[in-house]
Amino acid sequence: MKYYSTNKQSSLVSFKEATIKGQAPDKGLYFPETIPHINAAFVNSIGEFSNEEIAYKVISPYVGSEISEEKLRQIVSETVNFPIPLVKVNDNISSLELFHGPTLAFKDIGARFMSRCLGYFVQGDSRKVTVLVATSGDTGGAVANGFYDVEGVEVVILYPSGKVSPVQEKQLTALGKNIHALEVLGTFDDCQQMVKQAFADKELTEKKFLTSANSINVARWLPQQFYYFFAYKQWADKNNPPVISVPSGNFGNICAGILAMQSGLPVKHFIAACNVNDILSDYLQTQELKPKQAVATLSNAMDVGNPSNFVRILEIFNHKFPELKNKLSSYSVTDDETIATIKEVYDQHNYLLDPHGAVGYLALKCYLADHPGENGIFLETAHPVKFPGAVEKITGKTIEAPDSVQAIMRSEKMSTQIEAEYEALKDFLMA
Numbered sequence: 176m177k178y179y180s181t182n183k184q185s186s187l188v189s190f191k192e193a194t195i196k197g198q199a200p201d202k203g204l205y206f207p208e209t210i211p212h213i214n215a216a217f218v219n220s221i222g223e224f225s226n227e228e229i230a231y232k233v234i235s236p237y238v239g240s241e242i243s244e245e246k247l248r249q250i251v252s253e254t255v256n257f258p259i260p261l262v263k264v265n266d267n268i269s270s271l272e273l274f275h276g277p278t279l280a281f282k283d284i285g286a287r288f289m290s291r292c293l294g295y296f297v298q299g300d301s302r303k304v305t306v307l308v309a310t311s312g313d314t315g316g317a318v319a320n321g322f323y324d325v326e327g328v329e330v331v332i333l334y335p336s337g338k339v340s341p342v343q344e345k346q347l348t349a350l351g352k353n354i355h356a357l358e359v360l361g362t363f364d365d366c367q368q369m370v371k372q373a374f375a376d377k378e379l380t381e382k383k384f385l386t387s388a389n390s391i392n393v394a395r396w397l398p399q400q401f402y403y404f405f406a407y408k409q410w411a412d413k414n415n416p417p418v419i420s421v422p423s424g425n426f427g428n429i430c431a432g433i434l435a436m437q438s439g440l441p442v443k444h445f446i447a448a449c450n451v452n453d454i455l456s457d458y459l460q461t462q463e464l465k466p467k468q469a470v471a472t473l474s475n476a477m478d479v480g481n482p483s484n485f486v487r488i489l490e491i492f493n494h495k496f497p498e499l500k501n502k503l504s505s506y507s508v509t510d511d512e513t514i515a516t517i518k519e520v521y522d523q524h525n526y527l528l529d530p531h532g533a534v535g536y537l538a539l540k541c542y543l544a545d546h547p548g549e550n551g552i553f554l555e556t557a558h559p560v561k562f563p564g565a566v567e568k569i570t571g572k573t574i575e576a577p578d579s580v581q582a583i584m585r586s587e588k589m590s591t592q593i594e595a596e597y598e599a600l601k602d603f604l605m606a
């Protein structure tokens with residue numbers, strides 16, 4: 176498979192090059208030249224296949240012969256080696272729980288796949304590759320865990336001191352080995368600015384082989400299709416495919432779902448469930464995408480005012496607006512509605528949502544109210560224990576942390592504090 180840049184000003188690349196480069200030189204996003212078709216017989220008998228087999232079948236056309244079958248099967252089985260259950264919440268709504276991975280958020284899937292592919296591609300290179308990433312919380316943990324102990328790869332994560340939750344901080348700082356946490360005395364925007372400057376610094380990039388692990392990397396984006404197939408495998412009413420609601424920020428997750436649908440996965444409709452940082456609703460009315468300055472909400476991993484993966488959605492639909500509008504809706508959910516939803520679902524259905532999942536649930540509920548006879552799935556993208564402040568206050572229930580979290584909370588924090596200045600980062604990287 177070859178990948179082109181959505182800006183069409185860079186040359187075609189292989190899966191390996193797209194994985195190593197991340198973003199195209201013309202600042203576009205890489206996109207597969209063709210969308211593979213999964214045969215109907217496979218989809219119809221999906222219940223007979225293991226998750227490993229399904230994941231291999233989905234990803235292999237995108238990788239081609241660039242990774243051997245045996246190695247790719249190993250990578251895939253390590254990527255999906257935890258449960259991804261579909262849990263019924265009420266008569267017409269089920270939750271796809273994506274939070275049973277090592278850092279309790281769906282980003283584990285993409286990070287585990289990407290880290291293993293990158294590790295494979297740089298094997299035997301004399302230069303070590305350094306993955307440089309800024310995080311406001313979830314990304315850093317998933318990347319740290321995914322890349323932990325991967326040979327030939329060093330990871331440097333910048334996070335804003337005092338501005339990530341205690342669980343998130345430990346997930347970044349307790350690992351050690353090839354994972355280096357830089358605790359920046361500043362904001363997330365400072366961290367992101369410093370990382371951008373590093374990528375633009377010729378002196379640094381000549382000395383260090385730098386790459387990024389953000390969600391625009393194809394090796395993080397494409398494996399997110401897996402769990403849409405796992406959801407369908409567990410969906411009882413195969414004659415009436417699900418409406419799927421995806422809590423959305425940068426739109427990487429929903430875009431992977433739409434890609435899966437275009438490859439042949441039965442899905443009735445997609446809902447982009449957004450918090451107040453919603454720009455899609457306007458777009459669906461006006462066909463004009465107007466980025467906004469992001470505002471802070473309870474579902475903070477979705478506080479994005481200019482979703483970078485939106486251009487891939489346009490690409491999937493060949494820029495045909497009527498087709499896009501036919502398959503995709505958008506809802507905007509306020510913090511007050513998020514709180515009320517967490518409380519209602521806990522009281523009435525004894526199911527504990529995190530703020531991101533709550534946005535997904537409410538958007539789906541609203542859509543289904545207007546579409547009688549349809550049923551749906553929302554993606555529960557993080558474990559409620561990652562957001563204990565909000566969830567415990569609303570439900571009055573203390574959330575029990577899974578064993579893995581209890582263990583990490585007992586381990587020691589290892590971080591290097593630096594000032595929020597580019598020179599401090601550069602000194603660290605050059606040393």
Ligand SMILES: *Cc1c(COP(=O)(O)O)cnc(C)c1O
Nearest residue numbers: 423424425426427428476556557
């Ligand atoms: C990153 C994240 C999202 C948003 O996913 P996108 O792919 O950026 O749309 C939603 N929920 C949680 C918990 C996240 O960490």
